Amino acid sequence: FPPAVFPLSCVVQNYSWGKVGLESEVAKLLASGDPLVQIQPDQPYAELWMGTHPRGDALIRDNRIPQKTLGQWIADNPACLGAKVKDAFQGRLPFLFKVLSVNTALSVQAHPNKELAAKLHAQFPEHYPDANHKPEMAIALTPFEGMCGFRPVEEIVSFLQNVPELRALIGEVAAEQLERSGSDDPRGVSAALRVCFTRLMKSEKKFFVDQLNMLVKRISQEAAEGKDTSGSNGDLLLRLHSQYPGDIGCFTIYFLNLVRLEPGEALFLGANEPHAYLHGDCVEIMACSDNTVRAGLTPKFIDVLTLCEMLNYTPAPSSSKIFPAAQSQLDPNVYLYDPPVPDFTIMRIEIPTSIKLYLISAMDSASILLVIQGTAVGTSTAAASEMSLHRGSVLFISANESISLHLSSPDGMLLFRACCLL
Numbered sequence: 001f002p003p004a005v006f007p008l009s010c011v012v013q014n015y016s017w018g019k020v021g022l023e024s025e026v027a028k029l030l031a032s033g034d035p036l037v038q039i040q041p042d043q044p045y046a047e048l049w050m051g052t053h054p055r056g057d058a059l060i061r062d063n064r065i066p067q068k069t070l071g072q073w074i075a076d077n078p079a080c081l082g083a084k085v086k087d088a089f090q091g092r093l094p095f096l097f098k099v100l101s102v103n104t105a106l107s108v109q110a111h112p113n114k115e116l117a118a119k120l121h122a123q124f125p126e127h128y129p130d131a132n133h134k135p136e137m138a139i140a141l142t143p144f145e146g147m148c149g150f151r152p153v154e155e156i157v158s159f160l161q162n163v164p165e166l167r168a169l170i171g172e173v174a175a176e177q178l179e180r181s182g183s184d185d186p187r188g189v190s191a192a193l194r195v196c197f198t199r200l201m202k203s204e205k206k207f208f209v210d211q212l213n214m215l216v217k218r219i220s221q222e223a224a225e226g227k228d229t230s231g232s233n234g235d236l237l238l239r240l241h242s243q244y245p246g247d248i249g250c251f252t253i254y255f256l257n258l259v260r261l262e263p264g265e266a267l268f269l270g271a272n273e274p275h276a277y278l279h280g281d282c283v284e285i286m287a288c289s290d291n292t293v294r295a296g297l298t299p300k301f302i303d304v305l306t307l308c309e310m311l312n313y314t315p316a317p318s319s320s321k322i323f324p325a326a327q328s329q330l331d332p333n334v335y336l337y338d339p340p341v342p343d344f345t346i347m348r349i350e351i352p353t354s355i356k357l358y359l360i361s362a363m364d365s366a367s368i369l370l371v372i373q374g375t376a377v378g379t380s381t382a383a384a385s386e387m388s389l390h391r392g393s394v395l396f397i398s399a400n401e402s403i404s405l406h407l408s409s410p411d412g413m414l415l416f417r418a419c420c421l422l
Contacts, residue, residue, distance in 0.1 A: 147239070285344045374390075
């Protein structure tokens with residue numbers, strides 16, 4: 001039998017928003033995972049891709065396996081996915097697992113549902129490369145900040161009253177409509193919110209740049225005088241404006257929740273949920289798709305009309321955006337992040353110092369295992385030989401295979417395991 005459990009060497013994406021050199025968790029994992037890798041101190045290390053995406057298909061680190069990449073191996077051995085996953089996802093791995101190290105903000109974006117994805121892909125294949133939806137989930141590795149979903153209306157109204165430049169862009173009629181919308185009529189609230197946000201995003205470039213400059217100048221002066229600028233969300237505004245001067249995305253901070261995650265806390269982003277990651281390191285998992293509708297904080301193609309049409313305009317507090325992990329009934333060391341989509345699930349595995357032998361249990365799904373901390377020797381009847389696991393190691397585990405970990409680190413282990421639980 002060919003080995004069905006094997007180590008992977010994963011692809012790095014050096015996007016400009018990534019953390020630089022060894023400040024990046026991606027770079028640190030890379031350097032620990034492979035001592036031969038040279039980390040360039042001035043290069044951004046933004047994303048580590050663990051999966052079979054054509055722009056980042058993982059290499060197999062086992063010379064007994066004839067296939068070079070994970071994508072090729074799965075195509076030749078589709079049963080490794082598990083019977084249900086293989087049938088449900090046409091013989092393909094349904095998720096892409098990543099580590100992100102964010103230094104400057106990512107674009108304000110949302111991902112389409114399947115129906116819209118199919119339509120966008122048919123009409124504009126150069127911008128929307130596939131017909132799949134792209135729900136995603138991020139779990140913080142370090143304190144992590146992002147914007148996600150529309151704020152409660154009273155917060156937006158408060159900004160409309162404290163930030164005259166914002167009110168000017170939206171216009172008096174739309175602003176008053178939102179101020180008058182009552183909590184007893186959620187559809188009326190969503191409609192008013194849609195009008196306000198669309199007016200903001202479609203405002204004339206010269207006009208919004210003037211308003212943004214006035215706002216930045218005013219807040220900089222107030223901050224210099226030691227005044228409290230929180231009523232205008234001043235700190236975040238100045239930070240985003242320094243990263244993307246003159247960008248309409250700077251104004252989205254008045255509409256979207258600021259969510260702060262502690263390590264281990266998660267954010268689930270369903271279809272049509274507006275979001276933008278701002279800073280920090282996380283593991284992320286998503287359905288296999290590249291469909292992103294962008295509208296600001298980016299030099300890339302922006303599609304304001306599509307974005308404003310598709311968004312979910314349901315206001316909710318930022319606390320409601322944090323996705324809870326459930327401790328496994330079967331194994332107290334496992335915390336399960338199981339979102340309301342079939343494509344993926346993540347397990348966080350925390351092995352305490354007291355445990356010296358731990359079983360990564362078999363499941364009816366292929367999975368990818370990432371070591372964040374700790375060292376162990378892994379043995380499996382499905383592996384060609386024993387595997388040395390340490391920070392940065394990535395393993396592919398075929399369905400229905402298990403691994404015994406013989407722990408050797410004094411401080412236990414932290415692992416993340418991505419899979420598909422149908």
